[in-house]
Amino acid sequence: MTDKKEGGSKKLWGGRFAEGTAASVETFTASIQYDSRLYKYDIAGSKAHAAMLATQGILSSSELEAIVTGLTEIGREIEAGSFEFKPELEDIHMNIEKELVDRIGPAGAKLHSARSRNDQVALDFKMYLREQCSQIIELIDGVNRAFVTLAREYLGHIMPGYTHLQRAQPVQIAHHLLAYYEMFARDKSRMTDCRKRMNLSPLGCAALAGTGLPIDREQVAAALDFDGVTTNSMDTAGDRDFAIEFTSNCAMIQLHLSRLSEELVLWSSQEFSFVDISDKFCTGSSIMPQKKNPDIPELIRGKSGRVVGSLMCLLTLVKGLPLTYNRDLQEDKEPVFDAVDTVSSSLAIMAELLENLKFKTGRMAEATKTGFITATDLADYLVLKDVPFREAHGIVGQAVAYCLEKGCELEDLSVDELALFSGKIDSDVFEVLSVEGSVNSRLSTGGTSLQRVEEAVGEAEKKLGIV
Numbered sequence: 001m002t003d004k005k006e007g008g009s010k011k012l013w014g015g016r017f018a019e020g021t022a023a024s025v026e027t028f029t030a031s032i033q034y035d036s037r038l039y040k041y042d043i044a045g046s047k048a049h050a051a052m053l054a055t056q057g058i059l060s061s062s063e064l065e066a067i068v069t070g071l072t073e074i075g076r077e078i079e080a081g082s083f084e085f086k087p088e089l090e091d092i093h094m095n096i097e098k099e100l101v102d103r104i105g106p107a108g109a110k111l112h113s114a115r116s117r118n119d120q121v122a123l124d125f126k127m128y129l130r131e132q133c134s135q136i137i138e139l140i141d142g143v144n145r146a147f148v149t150l151a152r153e154y155l156g157h158i159m160p161g162y163t164h165l166q167r168a169q170p171v172q173i174a175h176h177l178l179a180y181y182e183m184f185a186r187d188k189s190r191m192t193d194c195r196k197r198m199n200l201s202p203l204g205c206a207a208l209a210g211t212g213l214p215i216d217r218e219q220v221a222a223a224l225d226f227d228g229v230t231t232n233s234m235d236t237a238g239d240r241d242f243a244i245e246f247t248s249n250c251a252m253i254q255l256h257l258s259r260l261s262e263e264l265v266l267w268s269s270q271e272f273s274f275v276d277i278s279d280k281f282c283t284g285s286s287i288m289p290q291k292k293n294p295d296i297p298e299l300i301r302g303k304s305g306r307v308v309g310s311l312m313c314l315l316t317l318v319k320g321l322p323l324t325y326n327r328d329l330q331e332d333k334e335p336v337f338d339a340v341d342t343v344s345s346s347l348a349i350m351a352e353l354l355e356n357l358k359f360k361t362g363r364m365a366e367a368t369k370t371g372f373i374t375a376t377d378l379a380d381y382l383v384l385k386d387v388p389f390r391e392a393h394g395i396v397g398q399a400v401a402y403c404l405e406k407g408c409e410l411e412d413l414s415v416d417e418l419a420l421f422s423g424k425i426d427s428d429v430f431e432v433l434s435v436e437g438s439v440n441s442r443l444s445t446g447g448t449s450l451q452r453v454e455e456a457v458g459e460a461e462k463k464l465g466i467v
Protein backbone atom coordinates (compact mmCIF):
# COMPACT_ATOMS: atom_id res chain seq x y z
CA MET A 1 0.00 0.00 0.00
CA THR A 2 1.58 3.27 -1.07
CA ASP A 3 0.69 6.81 -0.21
CA LYS A 4 -0.98 8.78 -2.96
CA LYS A 5 0.72 11.53 -4.88
CA GLU A 6 0.92 15.04 -3.33
CA GLY A 7 -2.55 16.30 -2.45
CA GLY A 8 -4.11 12.85 -2.77
CA SER A 9 -5.58 10.69 -0.04
CA LYS A 10 -3.25 9.20 2.60
CA LYS A 11 -5.85 6.70 3.77
CA LEU A 12 -5.29 2.97 3.77
CA TRP A 13 -8.24 2.87 1.37
CA GLY A 14 -7.18 6.03 -0.53
CA GLY A 15 -6.06 4.49 -3.84
CA ARG A 16 -8.98 5.65 -5.95
CA PHE A 17 -9.25 9.09 -4.32
CA ALA A 18 -7.73 12.16 -5.92
CA GLU A 19 -8.49 14.44 -2.99
CA GLY A 20 -8.05 14.09 0.76
CA THR A 21 -11.08 13.77 3.03
CA ALA A 22 -12.65 16.98 4.36
CA ALA A 23 -11.77 17.60 8.00
CA SER A 24 -15.47 17.80 8.88
CA VAL A 25 -16.00 14.36 7.35
CA GLU A 26 -13.10 12.89 9.30
CA THR A 27 -14.63 14.15 12.51
CA PHE A 28 -18.11 13.01 11.57
CA THR A 29 -17.15 9.50 10.53
CA ALA A 30 -14.62 8.72 13.26
CA SER A 31 -15.51 6.08 15.82
CA ILE A 32 -12.12 5.74 17.48
CA GLN A 33 -13.28 7.80 20.51
CA TYR A 34 -15.38 4.81 21.56
CA ASP A 35 -14.34 1.75 19.57
CA SER A 36 -10.82 1.91 21.03
CA ARG A 37 -12.49 -0.17 23.74
CA LEU A 38 -12.23 -3.09 21.30
CA TYR A 39 -8.44 -2.98 20.91
CA LYS A 40 -7.69 -6.21 22.76
CA TYR A 41 -10.03 -8.21 20.57
CA ASP A 42 -8.85 -6.49 17.40
CA ILE A 43 -5.28 -7.45 18.19
CA ALA A 44 -6.13 -11.03 19.19
CA GLY A 45 -8.23 -11.40 16.02
CA SER A 46 -5.42 -10.06 13.85
CA LYS A 47 -2.90 -12.41 15.40
CA ALA A 48 -5.12 -15.44 14.79
CA HIS A 49 -5.83 -14.26 11.25
CA ALA A 50 -2.12 -13.78 10.57
CA ALA A 51 -1.30 -17.24 11.94
CA MET A 52 -3.87 -18.74 9.59
CA LEU A 53 -2.50 -16.75 6.62
CA ALA A 54 0.93 -18.18 7.46
CA THR A 55 -0.43 -21.74 7.64
CA GLN A 56 -1.94 -21.16 4.21
CA GLY A 57 1.36 -19.88 2.81
CA ILE A 58 0.04 -16.34 2.29
CA LEU A 59 2.51 -14.99 4.87
CA SER A 60 6.04 -16.26 5.48
CA SER A 61 7.00 -17.22 8.99
CA SER A 62 9.21 -14.16 9.36
CA GLU A 63 6.33 -11.94 8.22
CA LEU A 64 4.10 -13.61 10.77
CA GLU A 65 6.66 -13.06 13.48
CA ALA A 66 7.01 -9.37 12.60
CA ILE A 67 3.22 -8.94 12.63
CA VAL A 68 2.78 -10.69 15.98
CA THR A 69 5.64 -8.75 17.59
CA GLY A 70 4.36 -5.46 16.18
CA LEU A 71 0.81 -6.11 17.35
CA THR A 72 2.02 -7.13 20.82
CA GLU A 73 3.97 -3.88 21.13
CA ILE A 74 1.02 -1.82 19.96
CA GLY A 75 -1.23 -3.63 22.44
CA ARG A 76 1.17 -2.89 25.26
CA GLU A 77 1.30 0.79 24.37
CA ILE A 78 -2.48 1.05 24.22
CA GLU A 79 -2.70 -0.67 27.58
CA ALA A 80 -0.16 1.76 29.03
CA GLY A 81 -2.01 4.76 27.57
CA SER A 82 0.97 5.84 25.47
CA PHE A 83 -0.50 4.98 22.07
CA GLU A 84 -1.72 7.93 20.07
CA PHE A 85 -5.11 7.31 18.46
CA LYS A 86 -5.74 9.35 15.33
CA PRO A 87 -9.32 10.33 14.46
CA GLU A 88 -8.36 10.70 10.79
CA LEU A 89 -7.77 6.93 10.81
CA GLU A 90 -11.46 6.48 11.66
CA ASP A 91 -11.61 3.45 13.86
CA ILE A 92 -9.68 0.99 15.97
CA HIS A 93 -9.03 -1.34 13.03
CA MET A 94 -7.35 1.33 10.90
CA ASN A 95 -5.48 2.87 13.80
CA ILE A 96 -3.83 -0.41 14.66
CA GLU A 97 -3.23 -1.55 11.10
CA LYS A 98 -1.73 1.76 9.95
CA GLU A 99 0.59 1.83 12.95
CA LEU A 100 1.67 -1.74 12.22
CA VAL A 101 2.44 -0.90 8.60
CA ASP A 102 4.41 2.18 9.72
CA ARG A 103 6.42 0.06 12.14
CA ILE A 104 7.10 -3.14 10.24
CA GLY A 105 6.52 -2.15 6.61
CA PRO A 106 5.33 -4.54 3.86
CA ALA A 107 4.61 -7.48 6.18
CA GLY A 108 2.08 -5.31 8.01
CA ALA A 109 0.48 -4.38 4.72
CA LYS A 110 -0.21 -8.08 4.06
CA LEU A 111 -2.26 -8.55 7.23
CA HIS A 112 -5.53 -7.43 5.71
CA SER A 113 -5.44 -10.16 3.01
CA ALA A 114 -8.72 -12.14 2.90
CA ARG A 115 -10.28 -9.83 5.48
CA SER A 116 -12.48 -6.75 5.46
CA ARG A 117 -13.30 -4.37 8.25
CA ASN A 118 -16.83 -5.72 7.95
CA ASP A 119 -15.96 -9.17 9.25
CA GLN A 120 -13.24 -7.69 11.47
CA VAL A 121 -15.61 -5.40 13.35
CA ALA A 122 -18.16 -8.20 13.73
CA LEU A 123 -15.39 -10.36 15.19
CA ASP A 124 -14.18 -7.73 17.65
CA PHE A 125 -17.71 -6.91 18.76
CA LYS A 126 -18.63 -10.55 19.30
CA MET A 127 -15.43 -11.25 21.25
CA TYR A 128 -16.10 -8.20 23.42
CA LEU A 129 -19.74 -9.11 24.01
CA ARG A 130 -19.19 -12.77 24.84
CA GLU A 131 -16.78 -11.62 27.55
CA GLN A 132 -19.38 -9.15 28.79
CA CYS A 133 -21.96 -11.97 28.90
CA SER A 134 -19.65 -13.90 31.22
CA GLN A 135 -18.92 -10.88 33.39
CA ILE A 136 -22.58 -9.95 33.71
CA ILE A 137 -23.39 -13.55 34.62
CA GLU A 138 -20.90 -13.27 37.48
CA LEU A 139 -22.46 -10.01 38.63
CA ILE A 140 -25.92 -11.59 38.53
CA ASP A 141 -24.59 -14.42 40.69
CA GLY A 142 -23.40 -11.80 43.17
CA VAL A 143 -26.90 -10.33 43.45
CA ASN A 144 -28.44 -13.77 43.73
CA ARG A 145 -26.00 -14.86 46.41
CA ALA A 146 -27.10 -11.82 48.41
CA PHE A 147 -30.77 -12.76 47.92
CA VAL A 148 -30.25 -16.35 48.98
CA THR A 149 -28.21 -15.33 52.03
CA LEU A 150 -31.00 -12.96 53.09
CA ALA A 151 -33.63 -15.64 52.41
CA ARG A 152 -31.78 -18.09 54.66
CA GLU A 153 -31.39 -15.44 57.38
CA TYR A 154 -35.07 -14.44 57.40
CA LEU A 155 -36.56 -17.90 56.88
CA GLY A 156 -39.80 -18.22 58.85
CA HIS A 157 -40.45 -14.45 59.09
CA ILE A 158 -43.71 -13.30 57.58
CA MET A 159 -44.80 -10.20 55.67
CA PRO A 160 -47.83 -9.21 53.63
CA GLY A 161 -47.72 -10.22 49.97
CA TYR A 162 -49.26 -7.61 47.70
CA THR A 163 -51.30 -7.42 44.55
CA HIS A 164 -52.24 -3.95 43.27
CA LEU A 165 -50.03 -2.79 46.15
CA GLN A 166 -52.86 -3.81 48.48
CA ARG A 167 -52.25 -6.36 51.23
CA ALA A 168 -53.30 -9.66 49.68
CA GLN A 169 -52.01 -12.78 51.42
CA PRO A 170 -49.31 -13.39 54.00
CA VAL A 171 -46.02 -14.74 52.64
CA GLN A 172 -42.57 -15.43 53.91
CA ILE A 173 -40.02 -12.65 53.47
CA ALA A 174 -37.76 -15.36 52.04
CA HIS A 175 -40.39 -16.21 49.44
CA HIS A 176 -40.51 -12.59 48.29
CA LEU A 177 -36.70 -12.52 48.11
CA LEU A 178 -36.56 -15.75 46.15
CA ALA A 179 -38.97 -14.27 43.60
CA TYR A 180 -36.13 -11.91 42.66
CA TYR A 181 -33.69 -14.80 42.71
CA GLU A 182 -35.83 -16.49 40.04
CA MET A 183 -36.01 -13.34 37.92
CA PHE A 184 -32.25 -12.94 37.95
CA ALA A 185 -31.73 -16.67 37.37
CA ARG A 186 -33.72 -16.29 34.14
CA ASP A 187 -31.54 -13.32 33.21
CA LYS A 188 -28.50 -15.47 33.77
CA SER A 189 -29.89 -18.22 31.57
CA ARG A 190 -30.72 -15.69 28.84
CA MET A 191 -27.14 -14.37 28.95
CA THR A 192 -25.81 -17.91 28.78
CA ASP A 193 -27.95 -18.65 25.71
CA CYS A 194 -26.98 -15.38 24.11
CA ARG A 195 -23.29 -16.07 24.60
CA LYS A 196 -23.62 -19.51 23.08
CA ARG A 197 -25.62 -18.29 20.07
CA MET A 198 -23.18 -15.49 19.28
CA ASN A 199 -20.09 -17.65 19.62
CA LEU A 200 -19.55 -18.36 15.91
CA SER A 201 -16.67 -16.65 14.17
CA PRO A 202 -17.51 -14.18 11.40
CA LEU A 203 -13.91 -13.84 10.22
CA GLY A 204 -13.34 -14.91 6.64
CA CYS A 205 -16.69 -13.65 5.36
CA ALA A 206 -14.61 -10.67 4.24
CA ALA A 207 -16.60 -7.74 2.85
CA LEU A 208 -19.78 -9.71 2.15
CA ALA A 209 -19.12 -12.52 -0.32
CA GLY A 210 -16.29 -14.54 1.19
CA THR A 211 -12.83 -14.60 -0.35
CA GLY A 212 -11.05 -16.25 -3.26
CA LEU A 213 -7.90 -16.64 -1.19
CA PRO A 214 -7.32 -20.10 0.32
CA ILE A 215 -8.20 -19.41 3.93
CA ASP A 216 -9.11 -21.69 6.84
CA ARG A 217 -11.91 -20.07 8.82
CA GLU A 218 -12.10 -22.97 11.25
CA GLN A 219 -8.48 -22.53 12.28
CA VAL A 220 -9.11 -18.90 13.20
CA ALA A 221 -12.34 -19.79 14.99
CA ALA A 222 -10.63 -22.47 17.08
CA ALA A 223 -7.70 -20.20 17.94
CA LEU A 224 -10.13 -17.56 19.23
CA ASP A 225 -12.29 -19.99 21.25
CA PHE A 226 -15.32 -19.85 19.00
CA ASP A 227 -17.56 -22.92 18.77
CA GLY A 228 -17.47 -22.78 14.96
CA VAL A 229 -17.92 -20.39 12.06
CA THR A 230 -20.96 -18.54 10.71
CA THR A 231 -22.67 -20.02 7.67
CA ASN A 232 -23.60 -17.27 5.22
CA SER A 233 -21.14 -14.50 4.44
CA MET A 234 -23.84 -11.97 3.52
CA ASP A 235 -25.82 -12.60 6.69
CA THR A 236 -22.62 -12.33 8.71
CA ALA A 237 -21.56 -8.97 7.29
CA GLY A 238 -24.84 -7.33 8.27
CA ASP A 239 -25.80 -9.34 11.35
CA ARG A 240 -26.21 -7.48 14.62
CA ASP A 241 -28.79 -9.82 16.15
CA PHE A 242 -26.23 -10.80 18.75
CA ALA A 243 -25.84 -7.20 19.91
CA ILE A 244 -29.60 -6.68 19.99
CA GLU A 245 -30.15 -9.90 21.92
CA PHE A 246 -27.45 -8.95 24.38
CA THR A 247 -28.88 -5.46 24.89
CA SER A 248 -32.38 -6.86 25.23
CA ASN A 249 -31.07 -9.10 28.01
CA CYS A 250 -29.46 -6.05 29.59
CA ALA A 251 -32.78 -4.19 29.40
CA MET A 252 -34.53 -7.08 31.15
CA ILE A 253 -31.90 -7.15 33.90
CA GLN A 254 -32.19 -3.41 34.41
CA LEU A 255 -36.00 -3.71 34.56
CA HIS A 256 -35.70 -6.37 37.22
CA LEU A 257 -33.29 -4.15 39.14
CA SER A 258 -35.71 -1.28 38.69
CA ARG A 259 -38.68 -3.20 40.13
CA LEU A 260 -36.54 -4.24 43.07
CA SER A 261 -35.42 -0.63 43.51
CA GLU A 262 -39.02 0.56 43.53
CA GLU A 263 -39.74 -1.84 46.39
CA LEU A 264 -36.66 -0.74 48.30
CA VAL A 265 -37.72 2.88 47.93
CA LEU A 266 -41.22 2.08 49.16
CA TRP A 267 -40.07 -0.23 51.92
CA SER A 268 -37.56 2.24 53.29
CA SER A 269 -40.21 4.98 53.52
CA GLN A 270 -41.66 5.81 56.92
CA GLU A 271 -45.05 4.70 55.61
CA PHE A 272 -43.84 1.13 55.09
CA SER A 273 -40.77 1.06 57.28
CA PHE A 274 -40.04 -2.55 56.27
CA VAL A 275 -36.30 -2.22 55.68
CA ASP A 276 -33.32 -0.31 56.83
CA ILE A 277 -30.94 0.52 54.00
CA SER A 278 -27.47 0.91 55.47
CA ASP A 279 -26.25 4.50 55.92
CA LYS A 280 -23.40 3.62 53.56
CA PHE A 281 -25.90 3.34 50.72
CA CYS A 282 -27.98 6.43 51.42
CA THR A 283 -27.45 10.14 51.09
CA GLY A 284 -28.70 13.14 52.99
CA SER A 285 -30.51 16.29 51.95
CA SER A 286 -28.69 19.60 51.60
CA ILE A 287 -31.56 21.42 53.30
CA MET A 288 -33.50 18.91 55.43
CA PRO A 289 -31.20 17.60 58.16
CA GLN A 290 -33.45 14.67 59.09
CA LYS A 291 -33.46 13.10 55.62
CA LYS A 292 -31.92 9.74 54.68
CA ASN A 293 -32.65 9.18 51.02
CA PRO A 294 -32.54 5.89 49.07
CA ASP A 295 -30.60 7.39 46.16
CA ILE A 296 -28.98 4.16 45.02
CA PRO A 297 -32.23 2.34 44.21
CA GLU A 298 -33.61 5.57 42.76
CA LEU A 299 -30.66 5.92 40.42
CA ILE A 300 -30.83 2.28 39.39
CA ARG A 301 -34.54 2.73 38.66
CA GLY A 302 -33.75 5.89 36.74
CA LYS A 303 -31.02 4.24 34.71
CA SER A 304 -33.44 1.71 33.26
CA GLY A 305 -34.41 4.42 30.78
CA ARG A 306 -30.89 4.42 29.37
CA VAL A 307 -30.75 0.67 28.87
CA VAL A 308 -34.22 0.42 27.32
CA GLY A 309 -33.16 3.41 25.20
CA SER A 310 -30.07 1.52 24.01
CA LEU A 311 -32.23 -1.38 22.95
CA MET A 312 -34.61 0.94 21.07
CA CYS A 313 -31.62 2.57 19.43
CA LEU A 314 -30.32 -0.75 18.10
CA LEU A 315 -33.70 -2.00 16.94
CA THR A 316 -34.30 1.22 15.04
CA LEU A 317 -30.78 1.17 13.65
CA VAL A 318 -31.23 -2.19 11.97
CA LYS A 319 -34.89 -1.82 10.99
CA GLY A 320 -34.58 -0.50 7.43
CA LEU A 321 -31.13 -1.76 6.45
CA PRO A 322 -30.66 -3.67 3.24
CA LEU A 323 -28.12 -6.47 3.25
CA THR A 324 -25.23 -6.47 3.98
CA TYR A 325 -22.90 -4.06 5.77
CA ASN A 326 -23.98 -0.42 5.90
CA ARG A 327 -22.08 2.28 7.71
CA ASP A 328 -25.14 2.85 9.88
CA LEU A 329 -23.93 -0.20 11.77
CA GLN A 330 -21.07 1.78 13.26
CA GLU A 331 -23.78 3.36 15.46
CA ASP A 332 -24.24 0.01 17.19
CA LYS A 333 -21.39 0.40 19.65
CA GLU A 334 -22.17 3.36 21.88
CA PRO A 335 -25.60 2.10 22.98
CA VAL A 336 -24.17 -1.34 23.70
CA PHE A 337 -21.22 0.06 25.65
CA ASP A 338 -23.56 2.26 27.65
CA ALA A 339 -25.83 -0.71 28.39
CA VAL A 340 -22.81 -2.75 29.54
CA ASP A 341 -21.55 0.02 31.84
CA THR A 342 -24.98 0.78 33.27
CA VAL A 343 -26.06 -2.80 33.93
CA SER A 344 -22.67 -3.85 35.31
CA SER A 345 -22.40 -0.97 37.77
CA SER A 346 -26.06 -1.33 38.81
CA LEU A 347 -25.71 -5.07 39.49
CA ALA A 348 -22.51 -4.58 41.45
CA ILE A 349 -23.88 -1.87 43.71
CA MET A 350 -27.20 -3.65 44.20
CA ALA A 351 -25.36 -6.73 45.46
CA GLU A 352 -23.48 -4.59 47.98
CA LEU A 353 -26.65 -2.83 49.10
CA LEU A 354 -28.43 -6.15 49.63
CA GLU A 355 -25.51 -7.52 51.62
CA ASN A 356 -26.05 -4.61 54.02
CA LEU A 357 -29.85 -4.66 54.10
CA LYS A 358 -31.82 -5.24 57.32
CA PHE A 359 -35.48 -6.21 57.47
CA LYS A 360 -37.70 -4.87 60.25
CA THR A 361 -39.36 -8.19 60.88
CA GLY A 362 -41.59 -7.00 63.75
CA ARG A 363 -43.04 -4.23 61.67
CA MET A 364 -43.55 -6.56 58.68
CA ALA A 365 -45.30 -9.16 60.81
CA GLU A 366 -47.45 -6.40 62.30
CA ALA A 367 -48.57 -5.42 58.81
CA THR A 368 -50.04 -8.89 58.31
CA LYS A 369 -52.38 -8.47 61.24
CA THR A 370 -54.71 -6.09 59.45
CA GLY A 371 -56.35 -5.95 56.04
CA PHE A 372 -58.22 -9.31 56.18
CA ILE A 373 -55.12 -10.93 54.82
CA THR A 374 -56.42 -14.45 55.54
CA ALA A 375 -59.79 -13.95 53.81
CA THR A 376 -58.83 -16.36 51.01
CA ASP A 377 -57.97 -18.97 53.61
CA LEU A 378 -61.50 -18.70 55.02
CA ALA A 379 -62.91 -19.19 51.53
CA ASP A 380 -60.64 -22.24 51.01
CA TYR A 381 -61.79 -23.58 54.39
CA LEU A 382 -65.38 -23.45 53.15
CA VAL A 383 -64.38 -25.09 49.84
CA LEU A 384 -62.95 -28.00 51.83
CA LYS A 385 -66.38 -28.22 53.51
CA ASP A 386 -67.93 -28.58 50.08
CA VAL A 387 -69.09 -25.00 49.56
CA PRO A 388 -68.61 -24.00 45.88
CA PHE A 389 -65.77 -21.46 45.67
CA ARG A 390 -67.90 -18.65 44.21
CA GLU A 391 -70.39 -19.05 47.03
CA ALA A 392 -67.58 -19.17 49.59
CA HIS A 393 -66.12 -15.98 48.11
CA GLY A 394 -69.50 -14.24 48.63
CA ILE A 395 -69.79 -15.50 52.21
CA VAL A 396 -66.33 -14.25 53.14
CA GLY A 397 -67.04 -10.92 51.41
CA GLN A 398 -70.07 -10.46 53.67
CA ALA A 399 -68.04 -11.35 56.74
CA VAL A 400 -65.39 -8.78 55.73
CA ALA A 401 -68.09 -6.12 55.30
CA TYR A 402 -69.38 -7.01 58.78
CA CYS A 403 -65.87 -6.62 60.23
CA LEU A 404 -65.39 -3.27 58.49
CA GLU A 405 -68.60 -2.08 60.05
CA LYS A 406 -67.51 -3.37 63.46
CA GLY A 407 -63.93 -2.16 63.10
CA CYS A 408 -62.26 -5.53 63.66
CA GLU A 409 -60.47 -8.34 61.84
CA LEU A 410 -61.91 -11.73 60.87
CA GLU A 411 -60.08 -13.57 63.63
CA ASP A 412 -61.58 -11.20 66.21
CA LEU A 413 -65.06 -12.58 65.47
CA SER A 414 -66.52 -15.34 67.62
CA VAL A 415 -67.53 -18.70 66.09
CA ASP A 416 -71.15 -17.73 66.57
CA GLU A 417 -70.68 -14.49 64.69
CA LEU A 418 -68.84 -16.31 61.86
CA ALA A 419 -71.54 -18.97 61.77
CA LEU A 420 -74.04 -16.25 60.91
CA PHE A 421 -72.50 -16.22 57.43
CA SER A 422 -72.27 -19.99 56.98
CA GLY A 423 -73.42 -22.89 59.10
CA LYS A 424 -70.32 -24.79 57.93
CA ILE A 425 -68.04 -22.60 60.02
CA ASP A 426 -66.84 -24.28 63.20
CA SER A 427 -64.26 -23.60 65.91
CA ASP A 428 -61.52 -25.20 63.77
CA VAL A 429 -61.77 -22.04 61.64
CA PHE A 430 -59.29 -20.15 63.83
CA GLU A 431 -56.46 -22.30 62.60
CA VAL A 432 -56.93 -21.04 59.07
CA LEU A 433 -57.49 -17.46 60.18
CA SER A 434 -54.05 -17.24 61.77
CA VAL A 435 -51.32 -15.78 59.62
CA GLU A 436 -48.85 -18.61 60.34
CA GLY A 437 -51.54 -21.18 59.57
CA SER A 438 -52.28 -19.44 56.30
CA VAL A 439 -48.65 -19.32 55.21
CA ASN A 440 -47.85 -22.88 56.18
CA SER A 441 -50.95 -24.25 54.50
CA ARG A 442 -49.57 -23.16 51.10
CA LEU A 443 -47.75 -26.36 50.39
CA SER A 444 -48.40 -26.33 46.66
CA THR A 445 -45.28 -26.44 44.49
CA GLY A 446 -43.87 -22.92 44.39
CA GLY A 447 -45.98 -21.91 47.41
CA THR A 448 -44.96 -19.92 50.48
CA SER A 449 -45.16 -22.55 53.27
CA LEU A 450 -42.06 -22.89 55.42
CA GLN A 451 -41.47 -26.36 54.02
CA ARG A 452 -41.57 -25.26 50.35
CA VAL A 453 -39.53 -22.11 50.94
CA GLU A 454 -36.89 -23.97 52.92
CA GLU A 455 -36.54 -26.40 50.02
CA ALA A 456 -36.31 -23.49 47.56
CA VAL A 457 -33.58 -21.81 49.62
CA GLY A 458 -31.67 -25.11 49.70
CA GLU A 459 -32.00 -25.54 45.92
CA ALA A 460 -30.83 -22.01 45.26
CA GLU A 461 -27.89 -22.45 47.65
CA LYS A 462 -26.90 -25.60 45.79
CA LYS A 463 -27.07 -23.86 42.40
CA LEU A 464 -24.93 -20.99 43.63
CA GLY A 465 -22.46 -23.24 45.41
CA ILE A 466 -23.32 -21.82 48.86
CA VAL A 467 -22.77 -24.44 51.56
Ligand code: ARG
Pocket residue numbers: 031035090091117118121325327329330331
Ligand atom coordinates in the same frame (compact mmCIF):
# COMPACT_ATOMS: atom_id res chain seq x y z
N1 ARG B 1 -15.90 1.42 12.14
C1 ARG B 1 -16.71 0.54 11.32
C2 ARG B 1 -17.89 0.04 12.17
O1 ARG B 1 -17.84 0.16 13.34
C3 ARG B 1 -15.92 -0.61 10.87
C4 ARG B 1 -16.40 -1.21 9.59
C5 ARG B 1 -16.21 -0.25 8.49
N2 ARG B 1 -16.49 -0.84 7.22
C6 ARG B 1 -16.62 -0.11 6.14
N3 ARG B 1 -16.91 -0.75 5.05
N4 ARG B 1 -16.54 1.20 6.14
O2 ARG B 1 -18.87 -0.44 11.65
